[in-house]
Amino acid sequence: MSDDANPFQGKMVDILNYGALNLAMGIGYRSGVFDVLDDQNRPCTVDEICSAGGLNRRYMQEWLGVMVCAGIVDLVRGDDDEPRFFLPKSHGDVLARRAGSANLGVYTQEIPLLTTCAMARVVQGFQTGDGIPYEQYPDFHDFMGQLGEAKHRQVLVDVFLPSVDGGRIVKALQRGIQVCDLGCAQGVATILMAQAFPASRFTGIDISGEALDTARFDAQAKGLTNVGFEQRDAAGLRHSNDLSGRFDYITAFDAIHDQTRPLEALQGIYEILKDDGAFSMIDIAAESSLDGNRNHPMGAFLYTVSLMHCMPVGLVDDGAGLGMMWGRQLAERMLGQAGFRRVAVMEIPDDAFNLHFFCRK
Known part of the structure; x- marks a missing residue:
């Protein structure tokens, strides 16, 4: 979406994206998904994430869509071309419960x-x-x-x-x-x-x-x-x-x-x-x-x-x-x-x- 005519339009797009992202991250934090991804410390399939966290596959797919588009979770593909998802350690350092006093994920x-x-x-x-x-x-x-x-x-x-x-x-x-x-x-x-x-x-x-x-x-x-x-x-x-x-x-x-x-x-x-x-x-x-x-x-x-x-x-x-x-x-x-x-x-x-x-x- 072009913001050449009105620079504030671009800011509004950012606001809508980040507002939605905060909601999705809050759901992920409360559901424990960030901790699951952080504990795995490797690229995982949707099924592996769901199995580790006792979570529903379809909801997880949609949530991961938000996280990948926002750059919170990385998407990688292996030789089998199946999508795998990875939470970088630097992200876990502020999103996972292990972060303690540095935990910003809790605020989402x-x-x-x-x-x-x-x-x-x-x-x-x-x-x-x-x-x-x-x-x-x-x-x-x-x-x-x-x-x-x-x-x-x-x-x-x-x-x-x-x-x-x-x-x-x-x-x-x-x-x-x-x-x-x-x-x-x-x-x-x-x-x-x-x-x-x-x-x-x-x-x-x-x-x-x-x-x-x-x-x-x-x-x-x-x-x-x-x-x-x-x-x-x-x-x-x-x-x-x-x-x-x-x-x-x-x-x-x-x-x-x-x-x-x-x-x-x-x-x-x-x-x-x-x-x-x-x-x-x-x-x-x-x-x-x-x-x-x-x-x-x-x-x-x-x-x-x-x-x-x-x-x-x-x-x-x-x-x-x-x-x-x-x-x-x-x-x-x-x-x-x-x-x-x-x-x-x-x-x-x-x-x-x-x-x-x-x-x-």
Whole structure:
């Protein structure tokens, strides 16, 4: 299709192709096909792929058509002229589950899931301004659990925590301290920390009872006795309460920007920290002005996720609707308003998506 008359026409063709490709890749990731191809590490026939993955031949043929046309999977023919399909190792390094914290394949599920969960409500929101409750996103919360596994399993204990406060947090965790993971969702990070530091006590807090049920089940299945989970609204902790001054260390992994009352949630964190307690807020690496994000390598993707989930859940009950792309400048300002006078902002090892806002009470 020629785009000589209108260069934007060519861009639109790319958008349609890549939008369709994202959907097909999300299906392939969820079905485990990338892992099957990655494990084979050689050109395979359709029948060999289907046999290895327990998959249907006709669906596989059509899916491979997408992947070959997009250059994700290579098509080769042997002496018998039968088509064989091969996932290059460099592609598997970012698409297969083995990729760990480098896994970008897991994100291909995000936009299709959000479309299924919330597209009609988001379209309606353009007229009404209404928020969308967490209950609208059950499948998406399961995905966030997978994402937590991909992000945290390899780096949280071995890379991130040792980088906090020059290693002093790890030493304290080894001795035994009180830790809160706020906005813990299904408890992936909370449980990993509890496993790694048995001398410390961990409390996961979230507003979703369903997510906490999953967290409790997983903790019990792992036989952990140093972790518990509580259903609370972080904003409700900003006044004196039974958790006031309890915790030595608090974490919030990509949780604050989803809060309906984010400033009050930060004030709640300040309230439940011990004097000189430490708070690690991990949130999206972005600028607070749209101009500052125009050249962000994943700006369009992150703003779309925010439009479909983060902003509308933050609008519930006339909430702030902060959105994922609230940015460093606003985050620092709000942390100061919450009472934190010592805030250090730094990049996170092996995590290009987020910044670490390290705060002392």
